[in-house]
Each structure stands twice: as structure tokens, then as C-alpha cells.
Amino acid sequence: MSEAEIKSGDFTDPWRLCTVTQVEELKILIRMFPIWATGIVFFAVQAQMSTIFVEQGMLMDRKIGSFNIPPASMTSIDVISVIFWVPIYDMIIVPVARKFTGRERGFSDLQRMGIGLFISMLSMTAAALLEIKRLQLVKELGLVDDAGAVPLSIFWQIPQYMLIGTAEIFTAIGQIEFFYEQSPDSMRSLCSALGLLTTSLGDYLSSFILSTVTYFTTTGGKTGWIPDNLNMGHLDYLFWLLAGLSFFNLLIYTVSAMRYKEKKTP
Numbered sequence: 001m002s003e004a005e006i007k008s009g010d011f012t013d014p015w016r017l018c019t020v021t022q023v024e025e026l027k028i029l030i031r032m033f034p035i036w037a038t039g040i041v042f043f044a045v046q047a048q049m050s051t052i053f054v055e056q057g058m059l060m061d062r063k064i065g066s067f068n069i070p071p072a073s074m075t076s077i078d079v080i081s082v083i084f085w086v087p088i089y090d091m092i093i094v095p096v097a098r099k100f101t102g103r104e105r106g107f108s109d110l111q112r113m114g115i116g117l118f119i120s121m122l123s124m125t126a127a128a129l130l131e132i133k134r135l136q137l138v139k140e141l142g143l144v145d146d147a148g149a150v151p152l153s154i155f156w157q158i159p160q161y162m163l164i165g166t167a168e169i170f171t172a173i174g175q176i177e178f179f180y181e182q183s184p185d186s187m188r189s190l191c192s193a194l195g196l197l198t199t200s201l202g203d204y205l206s207s208f209i210l211s212t213v214t215y216f217t218t219t220g221g222k223t224g225w226i227p228d229n230l231n232m233g234h235l236d237y238l239f240w241l242l243a244g245l246s247f248f249n250l251l252i253y254t255v256s257a258m259r260y261k262e263k264k265t266p
Contacts, residue, residue, distance in 0.1 A: 025184035029191075032182060034256035035110070036194055038117070041249040042171050043202025044209065045120045045242055048127070049075055049164055051206070052226075052235065053157060056131060059147075059230055060154040069154055077158055081165025089169055109178035110257040116171025117253055121246035123163035128239035130156055138231045147229040182262065209245075213238060 050072070057071030097106030107115070137143075137150040175195050183191030210226065218224035225234045 025187065028182065028184050029187070031261060032179070032191070035113070035178065035253070035260065036198065038249050038253040038256065039113075039171070039175055039195070039198035040201045040205055041245060042117055042120055042167070043199045044205040045124060045202075045246055046164055046168070047203050047206035048124075048239075048242065049078060049161065051210075052238065053127065053160065055230060056127070056134070056235060057154050057157055059149045060134065060152050060156070061149060062154045071154065074154065074157055074161060077161035078165040078168070081162045082168055085166055085169045107174075109174045109181065110260065112174035113171045113178065114250070114253060114257060116167040116169070116174060117246065117250045119163055119170065120167040121243050121250060123160045123167065124239050124243035124246060126160040126163060127157075128236045128243060130160065131236035131239060135231070135234075135236065144231050145229075147231055209242070210238075213241070 053074065054071045057074055060071075062069040062071065094106035098104065101107065101111075105112075133156075134150055134152055137152055141150065143150060175198070176192065179191040179195040180188055213225055217226075223232050225237050227233045
């Protein structure tokens, strides 16, 4: 308290004088920020499921008899993956992990989120490998200028969708629990909203990455990685870029998680 405040008796300005509790709550938010920021890249990767994955599926064999599978419907695999893994996680993975970690939930929230970030990197790797195979067929069949689909079943996309769904079980749910438990008691609603904010920021980051890649890969009249005719492009390069970004994000997350000081609970 300054002499002026003592003389005037005015202690109402929170920017000049606040309680110890308010200071500690701000410290908690600052410690949580690096963990929160790494979630943005995760959701940028997840955004590919409803954008680039669909574009990739449009140039694959979508026929089952006389029926054509809509490429966008493949996103339902993500939902199926979540439904499949939730009971397995609760009934098998958690009890096994509990024996090794001694934790009631098997993993800490930070460990759970880290596993999900690693799996999301694998989903981009799977997508890149599939695109490499698809482009090989494009060259072999002479479809580079044709913009036609290749005789490669769209069901080969299932692994990348399944991996993203699995990553959600770990990172998305772990993030919700982390923000709720580690946030100050008076700010739990706000911190839960910050967790949801990473989803929208991830979409913006995805758009920024696509715009940046398009700009730099089309300079000088080049075709670029993502042309209108994807048979002439290199979606695999984009997937490798996202996998590399996910790996770098995982390293930052690991360092931040190791240095994170959990909130003291009474």
C-alpha cells in the first residue's frame, strides 16, 4: 500500500492493490498458457478431417457396387472411433495404466494430452503415406492431367480418421479435465471457455497454413502443392508439413508439461 492510499483510505483500484488470492490466480493462468497454446496446433490438424481429407477422398475409388460414398461422410469414422475407444479406454487402458502409475485415472491430464498430441502426428503421417501411394498410381495410369480418381479405395482413409478420433479421446477430453481442475475456483467457467477457444483458433491456424503454403508454392507460376487438379499437386508435402509441425508442437508441450507446477489442492 502506498502512502497516498493510506492517507486517502481509497483501496478500491484493483490495478494498484489486490489480494494475495488474485495474485496466485493470475500465476495459475500464466502457468497454464503454454499448455493451452499447444492445443491450437492439435485442432489445426483435426481441421484437416473436414477439409483436405475430403479433397483427397474425392480422387479415390468411392464405389460400393452402384453406390458412391460421399467423401464428406468419411468423417463419421471419427465419431465411430470415439465411440469405439471410450469404453476401451475406461475398462482396459485405465486399469492397466493404473498398475504402473498408481494414479486413479491411470494417466495424469498432462500425460493424457501428450499421448493425444503424439497420435495426431501419426494421423498426418498416415495421410501422407496414403497420398504418396495415390500419386504413384496417378503417374502409372497417366491421370496427371485428367484430374480423375484413381482405383484406390477410399476406405484406405480409415486409419487417418481413426487416429484423429483416438487422439480426441486423449487430448480433447484431457484438456477439458485439465482446465477445469487446474483453473482457479472462481474462474473455472472462463478457463473451460478458453479450452473451447483452441478449437476455433485451430481452424484459423489451418486456414493460415493453407493460405501461406498456397502463396509460397505458387510463386513464379508454379503449380503449387494444392492446385485445383490435385493429381498435379503434392498433398503429401502438406501432410508432412503438418506432421512436422505436430512434432515440434509436441516437443514444446513436453517441455511445458515437465515444467508445469500443478495447483495445490486443499
